[in-house]
Amino acid sequence: MILDPAGAGAEGKSTLALGGKVVVSMLALLGIAAFAIVSYVNGVRTKQASAVAVLKSLVESEAPAHLIIESPRGAVDEPLPLGITIENATGGETLTITGLADGTGLSLGSLSDSLSWTIAAGKIEQTFVGPPSHFVGRMQAIASLRSASGRLLDERALRFEWTARNDEQGGKRGRPNTRPCFRRG
Numbered sequence: 001m002i003l004d005p006a007g008a009g010a011e012g013k014s015t016l017a018l019g020g021k022v023v024v025s026m027l028a029l030l031g032i033a034a035f036a037i038v039s040y041v042n043g044v045r046t047k048q049a050s051a052v053a054v055l056k057s058l059v060e061s062e063a064p065a066h067l068i069i070e071s072p073r074g075a076v077d078e079p080l081p082l083g084i085t086i087e088n089a090t091g092g093e094t095l096t097i098t099g100l101a102d103g104t105g106l107s108l109g110s111l112s113d114s115l116s117w118t119i120a121a122g123k124i125e126q127t128f129v130g131p132p133s134h135f136v137g138r139m140q141a142i143a144s145l146r147s148a149s150g151r152l153l154d155e156r157a158l159r160f161e162w163t164a165r166n167d168e169q170g171g172k173r174g175r176p177n178t179r180p181c182f183r184r185g
Contacts, residue, residue: 064153065089065121067145071159072129076136079107079128080160084143086121092148093121097158099141103132131162 070083086093097106098116107128109119119127131139138161145154 063088065093065145065147066154067095067143067156069143069156069158071161073161073163075165076134076162077131078162079130080162082106082119082124082127082129083158083160084124086124086145089121090148091121093153094146094148095119095121095124096144096146097141098144100129101132101135101139103135104139105130129160131160135162136164137162 065086065088068085068087070081070085072080072083074080084095086095096116096118097109098114100115100117106117106119107130108123108126109117111117138159141158141160143156143158144152147153
């Protein structure tokens with residue numbers, strides 16, 4: 001939690017920086033507690049068990065599935081791990097990747113007509129990215145995580161980087177390419 005020491009943000013309001021879901025959960029808890037107090041004071045008896053069940057479900061509910069992104073780097077013509085982990089996955093999610101350079105391939109997943117790749121959540125950690133032949137540089141793309149019903153859960157930028165090998169910079173031939181077979185876009 002970050003609280004503005006002066007007590008006022010740029011617009012004269014208190015600044016409290018928390019994750020949006022945490023704030024909503026805290027407000028819901030405060031609202032239920034306030035309702036229970038007012039109800040008791042006014043002589044209205046609420047069922048304690050149902051209030052406790054509601055509070056327990058709010059506290060114990062997990063956050064929706066979301067992406068954790070790394071930015072993998074490697075040598076020219078070498079496959080890189082996708083660098084994505086799904087936290088709080090239920091198993092029915094799918095990942096769509098758009099914006100990869102022409103000639104880039106993935107080891108798993110399916111390519112659609114719109115040059116986007118779709119990968120099942122359970123296959124993400126085994127998926128590698130193969131760059132176009134002799135590609136050196138950075139590549140950016142977008143990863144979109146969707147629930148089994150197709151609802152957008154999270155969307156993040158991806159970054160991959162391939163650098164020249166030291167032996168290629170000196171004019172020597174590198175080791176033979178032994179990377180797995182990739183489907184190309």
